[in-house]
Amino acid sequence: MTLSRTAAPVARGRRRRVLAYWPQYLAISPFYVLFAVFGLAPLLFSFYLAFQRWDGIGEMQFAGLDNFQYLIKDDVFWLSLWNTLLIWVMSTVPTLTLALVLAVLLHSVKRFKAFYRMAFFIPNITSTVAISIFFGALFATNYGLVNAGLEAVGLPEVAWLQNAWGIKIVIAVLTVWQWTGYNAIIYLAGLQTIPSDLYEQARIDGANAVQLFRHVTLPLLRPIILFTVVLSTIGGLQTFTEPKVLLGDTAGTGQSGLTMVFYFYRQAFSHNDYGYGAAIAVVVLLVVALFTILNWALVQRGQSERSR
Amino acid sequence: MTISRRRLLQAGLFTVATAAVGASAACGGDDESGSTGGDSKDLSLWYWSGGLSEKVVADVSTQFSDITFKATQVGGSFKDKLVTTITSRQFMPDITGIKGEDIAYFMGQAGQFLDLNELGAGDLKSQYLEWKWKQGSTPDGKLIGFPIDIGPTALFYRADIFKKAGLPSEVADVTAAMSTWDAFFDNGAKLKKALPGTFMVGEAVEVYDMAVGQSTKRYADADKKFIGDQEHIRRAWDLATKAVQLGISFKVASGGQDANAAWNQGTLPAKLGAAWVAGDIKSAAEKTSGNWRIAPMPDGPANQGGSFLSIPKSSGNPKKAFEIITWLLNADNQARGYTDAGLFPAAPAAYKMSALTSPDEFFGGQVTIDVLGAAAEKIPIAYESEYDSVLREPFAAELSNVETKGKDPEAAWNDAVSAAKKAGERVGVS
DSSP: OHOOOOOOOHHHHHHHHHHHHHHHHHHHHHHHHHHIIIIIIIHHHHHHHEEEESSSSOOEEEEETTHHHHHOOHHHHHHHHHHHHHHHHHHHHHHHHHHHHHHHHHHHOOHHHHHHHHHHHHHHSSOOOHHHHHHHHHHHHHOOHHHHHHHHHOOOOOOGGHHHHHHHHHHHHHHHHHHHHHHHHHHHHHHHHHHHHHHHHHHHHOOHHHHHIIIHHHHHHHHHHHHHHHHHHHHHTTTHHHHHHHHHTTSGGGTOOOOOOHHIIIIIISOOOOOHHHHHHHHHHHHHHHHHHHHHHHHHHHHHHHHO | HHHHHHHHHHHHHHHHHHHHHHHHHHHHHHHHHHHOOOOOSEEEEEEESSSSSSHHHHHHHHTTTSSSEEEEOOOSSSSHHHHHHHHHSSSSOOOOEEEGGGGGHHHTTTTGGGGGGGGGGGGGGGGSHHHHHTTTTTTSSSSSEOOOOEBBBEEEEEEEHHHHHHSSOOOOHHHTTTTTTTHHHHHHHHHHSSSOOOOBBHHHHHHHOOOOOOTSSBBOOTTOOOOSSSSHHHHHHHHHHHHHHOOOOOOOOTSHHHHHHHHTTTTSSSEEEETHHHHHHHHHOOGGSSSSEEETTTTOEEEEEEEEOOOBTTTTOOHHHHHHHHHHHHHHHHHHHHHHHOOOSSGGGGGGSHHHHSSSSGTTTTTTHHHHHHHHHHHOOOOOTTTHHHHHHHHHHHHHHHHHHHOHHHHHHHHHHHHHHHHHHHHHOO
């Protein structure tokens, strides 16, 4: 055995060494197998489909760039892109700001820590469909709790789900409610990694609470913030369940709840235009990638400037 | 050590390979039995919750004791799951339901299903409503979908509120007074005047869809020609926008908290809807029992919803499958479907059965079949294109702009037509 091993060429030896780890590879394979079947294969198929015309059952017809050419001139697509970006900004900025505030508060809490953490995390593990139905009732025009509250303090009722901004606000509020706790827990984990002697030193130098936050907490939390911004970008630009459940297939007044993913869903699964649906999905991927890179660059640049 | 590991790996690979070969062999076997027409003793049915009477489905096993029958309620998006299964050519049911809104799409995929006429459906044709039978048939006369139920539309209204507003409230009087859309709208204006904050129409698109359904044409004809800019659509559009301009629209989609509360409180005392809406009102506005009535829809009935049963071409035993379908959907069982699941029968013989002729206390003891049965037989035959859903969308979207944003109806119409034309060109309708 020793003989054959030395006689073998280097490459084979390397391969054999890789093979020698087969139990480890086997152990992690379920993820890769499942990912390949349910993630990678549909993804590649979508790319293929984006260049076809297909009604879901019959023969596919090669369409070249037709789907993309139509998409560029498709007003509804641009509307959905605009809606998506608006809803994303309207939900992500408050979510992350609130999450940071919550995390700082949580960090200084001395009692019932576990209770608070759990309480803030529960919205995130609640079914989005259930939350959407609940929010639909909450923001109902005539008999919703929100309008009842407005009326009680003498403000006029708002037809939340019947106007373009109302719809976006409801979706944004829903997202904020669902994701603030999740991000706060991540920030909290980040806060706990900041050594307390940094704060002590700053305090000795005479920094007040606001200065501590701005000059110690924020810079050291930057990698974590970057992480949450990227995650929120990826998630927020794919908003679908909320408008679908709240508004149904019409996507509300002036289609103002029509997000990109909703549009692609509607084209593919309601109108059986799978090729065009796939083309929209590919563009969604590009948009998400673009904004992720943009955000990453923005937050990164801030960091390097600061460290300079 | 190394050797034994490698051997293990080889053994493992071998096992996987054998399994794969075995599986593909099994699939091959499946296909064969499908193509030979088969006399399989195991038959399966796919439907959705509420799509058929569960009691009738359960009785199939006793009725057909020579086979093993397995019925599955498929949850989620039924059409998507059926399409996926057809595409994968695996695990196909021997009988499947098709929802009314998807039948036009599956007509375009008629090759995936057996022509039920070849199995003898022609003999039963006279027992079912003609327009429904046509809806389940391809233009060249193949019967793909066997009628389960239908959705004849009518005007549901609260007699107590109508009376309070000084409007006619007895069914006969409402029928006479609101036989046209114009008369209906006039009464809507009176209602609003007598009881401010009370609306006759739920939302404009409700009027629109009903009026389109009253026509014999929709958005595209059988030659894939766009006809959405023609008189029949324009009429529906004008009626819907008129309701908006008169201010008699509640501007809220039914099904939500607002509409349900308004039914209860009487601020929305009317609903244009199909027979199955009775179930919605009963569950959403239980306390108003006895106050509701059903009158014919202004200008005649339309149809909304109603499903079909089909036999995929891969069915293991088409003859038996057809026997099961015709038994499941005979007039007696259609009447049971109405009692158990609120499925309005597509076989008029059922309209004379006690399940349908008994008075309904929720509707003040009205014999509702008098109105709904008559509506069912008067529904116009229209060609439904598989592209109707994509062509309708711009009209619905623009209508909501008129209703909630105050967009000029004429500008909205022009935008809707040009958007529909553009969407049509994409799918080859021009």
